[in-house]
Amino acid sequence: xxxxxxxxxxxxxxxxxxxxxxxxxxxxxxxxxxxxxxxxxxxxxxxxxxxxxxxxxxxxxxxxxxxxxxxxxxxxxxxxxxxxxxxxxxxxxxxxxxxxxxxxxxxxxxxxxxxxxxxxxxxxxxxxxxxxxxxxxxxxxxxxxxxxxxxxxxxxxxxxxxxxxxxxxxxxxxxxxxxxxxxxxxxxxxxxxxxxxxxxx
Numbered sequence: 001x002x003x004x005x006x007x008x009x010x011x012x013x014x015x016x017x018x019x020x021x022x023x024x025x026x027x028x029x030x031x032x033x034x035x036x037x038x039x040x041x042x043x044x045x046x047x048x049x050x051x052x053x054x055x056x057x058x059x060x061x062x063x064x065x066x067x068x069x070x071x072x073x074x075x076x077x078x079x080x081x082x083x084x085x086x087x088x089x090x091x092x093x094x095x096x097x098x099x100x101x102x103x104x105x106x107x108x109x110x111x112x113x114x115x116x117x118x119x120x121x122x123x124x125x126x127x128x129x130x131x132x133x134x135x136x137x138x139x140x141x142x143x144x145x146x147x148x149x150x151x152x153x154x155x156x157x158x159x160x161x162x163x164x165x166x167x168x169x170x171x172x173x174x175x176x177x178x179x180x181x182x183x184x185x186x187x188x189x190x191x192x193x194x195x196x197x198x199x200x201x
Contacts, residue, residue: 001040007033007049015045016077017060023077033057033079043093043143048100049079054087056100065127066098066111072127084108084129092189094143100129105137107150115146116174117161123174134158134176144189150176155183157196 001007009018010026019032039050046060046067057079058067065072068082082088086102093099096112108129109118116123119132132150135158140151147161157180180196188195 001037001049005033005035005037005052006031007037007040009047015061016075017042017045017047019047019059019077019079021077023075039090041091041093041098041143043098044095046093046098048082048091048093048098050088050091050100054089054103056082056084056088056091058082058098064096064112064125066096068098068100068110068127068129070128082129090141092141092143092148094148094189095145095191097143097146097148099141099143099148101138101141105139105153107132107134107138107141109148112146115162117143117146117148119148119160119174119176121174132160132176140187142187142189142194144194145191147189147192147194149187149189149194151184151187151196155185155199156181157184157187159194162192 008029010029013025036052038052041048049057059076059079070083090101097117100108110126110129137153138150139153142149150158158176160176183199184196185199186197
């Protein structure tokens, strides 16, 4: 995303994750959104864009409903609106699931759920964003391959989903569990590992 709000993409495009309306790979940057983009997140084969307006857009592979458009269509080749009415301030793209953070501190999750990465206590896929039950407002979210992290405004870190080898800091769990009660400043989920940065650096 440029300083002017343009979203540019390039690389593999087998499933339309570039968002230019095709499935052709792009070895040079292509303009996808001309204005209004604020943040972007890239999953394995799908992309998310948070707009300055608070809208959330998604495109690419829609396996198990991971685009959040409410349909099971396999691909979306151009950015489309995710089915959420809240103002979105951040998003995270996992391997086969997606997360969003609202301005009220709510975390929404959708897509694949084989390992409980949606945090709803089931393993059923969800094609539309659903609220994750947390003990308080969240300040940040991050998505790994099959696990999710949430940083609360209190500095507490919760995680849920796949745990091998020990990626979540807890056993595989389909609902959020606390792994850190320290004053954490930021979080990041890798493929099968997790990181947290304290306020002390």
